[in-house]
Amino acid sequence: QVQLVESGGGLVQAGGSLRLSCVASGDTICISDMDWYRQAPGKERELVAGITSSGRLHYADSVKGRFTISGDIVEEPVYLQMNSLKPEDTAVYYCHVDTSRCPLKDPDYWGQGTQVTVSS
Numbered sequence: 398q399v400q401l402v403e404s405g406g407g408l409v410q411a412g413g414s415l416r417l418s419c420v421a422s423g424d425t426i427c428i429s430d431m432d433w434y435r436q437a438p439g440k441e442r443e444l445v446a447g448i449t450s451s452g453r454l455h456y457a458d459s460v461k462g463r464f465t466i467s468g469d470i471v472e473e474p475v476y477l478q479m480n481s482l483k484p485e486d487t488a489v490y491y492c493h494v495d496t497s498r499c500p501l502k503d504p505d506y507w508g509q510g511t512q513v514t515v516s517s
Contacts, residue, residue: 398501398502398503398506399423399425399494399496399506400422400506401507401508401509402420402422402508403417403490403508403509403511404418404420404511405417405511406490406514407512407513409482410516411482411483411515411516411517412481413482414479414480414481415513417433417476417479417490417511418474418475418477419433419474419475419476421470424501426471426499427496427497427499427501428450428470428471428495428498429450429497429498430449430450430494431447431448431449431470431492431494432444432492432493432494432495433446433447433466433477434491434493435488435489435490436489437485437487437489442491444457445457445460445464445477445490446460446465446466448466448467448468450471450498459485460486464480465478465480477490479513482513482515484516487513489510489511489513490511490512491507491508491509491510493508
């Protein structure tokens with residue numbers, strides 16, 4: 398099994414920065430992908446950024462050029478550096494992993510979420 402813990406959320410002014418952290422524990426060698434999702438009130442959960450165990454990165458168009466995902470899934474926390482924050486970035490941010498490298502009980506896992514609020 399895999400456990401995920403997010404941290405780093407908070408309240409910032411528009412134009413400010415935050416760095417989110419996702420720490421994975423347990424069967425981390427089974428992780429093939431780690432992603433950041435976010436969900437604003439009344440809206441669908443959306444993919445923000447992701448990193449694979451091979452180092453491939455991807456970003457939603459809405460955050461490209463402002464957010465950066467980095468880190469080692471197995472050995473280090475995975476970070477989401479968020480710069481030039483906008484009020485529309487306000488959401489609960491969730492860490493998510495796929496564990497397709499091993500036949501675990503569950504194919505994926507979610508963290509508990511961390512709140513990011515950007516004031517105008």
